[in-house]
Amino acid sequence: MTLLTSRRLLLGAGLATPFIRTASAQTTIEWVAGSVGGGWYTMAAGLSSLIREENPDLQIRVVPGGGLANSTRINNNQSQIGWGIDAFSASAVQGIEPYSAKHDKLRCLGTGYSPTEHHFLRHKGAGPEDMRAILTQRGLKIAAPQRSSTDEMTLQRILKFLGTSPDKIRADGGRYLTGSYADIASAYNDGQVDYLYAALAHPAAIFTEIAQGRRGGAMVAFPQDVRDHLQKEYAYAQGVLPGATYPTLMTGDVPVTLMDSVILVHESVPDDVTYKITRTLIRNRGQRLITIHASMGAWNPTASVAYRGVPLAGGAVRAFREAGVNPPA
Numbered sequence: 633m634t635l636l637t638s639r640r641l642l643l644g645a646g647l648a649t650p651f652i653r654t655a656s657a658q659t660t661i662e663w664v665a666g667s668v669g670g671g672w673y674t675m676a677a678g679l680s681s682l683i684r685e686e687n688p689d690l691q692i693r694v695v696p697g698g699g700l701a702n703s704t705r706i707n708n709n710q711s712q713i714g715w716g717i718d719a720f721s722a723s724a725v726q727g728i729e730p731y732s733a734k735h736d737k738l739r740c741l742g743t744g745y746s747p748t749e750h751h752f753l754r755h756k757g758a759g760p761e762d763m764r765a766i767l768t769q770r771g772l773k774i775a776a777p778q779r780s781s782t783d784e785m786t787l788q789r790i791l792k793f794l795g796t797s798p799d800k801i802r803a804d805g806g807r808y809l810t811g812s813y814a815d816i817a818s819a820y821n822d823g824q825v826d827y828l829y830a831a832l833a834h835p836a837a838i839f840t841e842i843a844q845g846r847r848g849g850a851m852v853a854f855p856q857d858v859r860d861h862l863q864k865e866y867a868y869a870q871g872v873l874p875g876a877t878y879p880t881l882m883t884g885d886v887p888v889t890l891m892d893s894v895i896l897v898h899e900s901v902p903d904d905v906t907y908k909i910t911r912t913l914i915r916n917r918g919q920r921l922i923t924i925h926a927s928m929g930a931w932n933p934t935a936s937v938a939y940r941g942v943p944l945a946g947g948a949v950r951a952f953r954e955a956g957v958n959p960p961a
Contacts, residue, residue: 658689659905664697664705664714667777670813671833671925672697672715672893675746678924682916687908699782700730702896707735709898713909716896717782718743719867722941730785739901739945741910742936742952743894746833746927749873750786750889752852753839753881758826763852766827767794772806774827775816782891783831784810786862793861813838821847831891833927834877843878851878851886862889897945906947914955933957 663680666672673696680692692713697705699717703724706714720730727734752763760766767774767790777783791797798808809819813830817838820828828849830838842849851873862868869890875882897906913921914933921928937944937952937959944952944959952959 658691659902660691660693661712661901661905662710663692663694664702664711665694666697666699666715667812668696669837671746671748671836671927675833675893675925675928676715679913682920682924683909683912686912686915690905690908698778698780700780700785703731703735703738706896706898707737709737709900711898712901713895713897716740716894716942717748718892718894718939718941720782720891721894721896722867725942730780737899738942739897739899739906739948740939740942741895741897741906741913741945741948742933743892743939743941744936745895745913745931746893746925747869747871747930748831748833748891748893748927749871750783750831750854750891751829751834751836751839751873752854752888753820753828753842753849754852755820755826755847755849761850761852763790763855763858764794766852767791768796770804770806772801772804772808772827773825774801774807774829775809775811775819775825776829777810777813777816777831779810783829786831786868786889786891787829789862789866790858793858817842820849821845823847833893833925834873835926839878839881843880849881851882853887854889856887859887859889894939894942896942899945901945901947903945903947903950906945907951908947910945910948910951911954914951 663676665676676694680694683690702714703716703721705711724731724735725738760769776787801808809825819825859870863870871890872885873888875884917931933955934957937957949959
């Protein structure tokens, strides 16, 4: 074998190596989160720092992503770890709507890390006050996160249940805008729309800023039949947005639809890596997680392992068992 041939073989082997890599006893993986400025991105950045603090051999690079796309991105090993939505991640594993193929490379570190409330805000001078009347009125002007995000897909499911759609809204002289969280908040504050829909763990920065701003608004309750439909047909959960979350936007607790966050990993992530990450999360549950994001304060390892939508990673099983939590067989 010539020296040139040897170099070419070495170069080819390097190009074939996945993003997980070890250099000087250090492993680097990529965490796909949510939109920059959203809760998922903030939490991923905080957790990556915490994990690195306790495990100097682990480096995690955080990149933006989205609830629906993250499952596919991780299944394809484009990112090795990331946030997912419990109901949508289970659909990905099964290969059912909105996914067209089984995502059989997905594993997880449990769920319950950040209950995500669906927020529906109206401008107080905009007309109807209940969700059904709002979403079926002519001339509706509403904004939601980018198309095919879990937020926007949920809104479309609600619209379909109520007998309408984005196309019908536009045909009736209304406006249906989508964009980043910053974009849709600006559209609301500037008066381009009178209603804002987004699924974010409370307290969500965009609604906190709106609450402190000039235009204000009021949170809208989700009707019981809408919540029941989403739970029965799509495996969402039900809950309340506490009234103290945004005092100037609320007069009490508001019934809402809930989703929850699951940490997904690709099956190729070594067990020792998933073990170290999960062990760190367990050790720091409670106040330390709250300092990263308030929504993480209720995380309970016992409830976390009860999730059956995505198989637990081997290292996670070990960490939970060491902590006295036995995942279901």
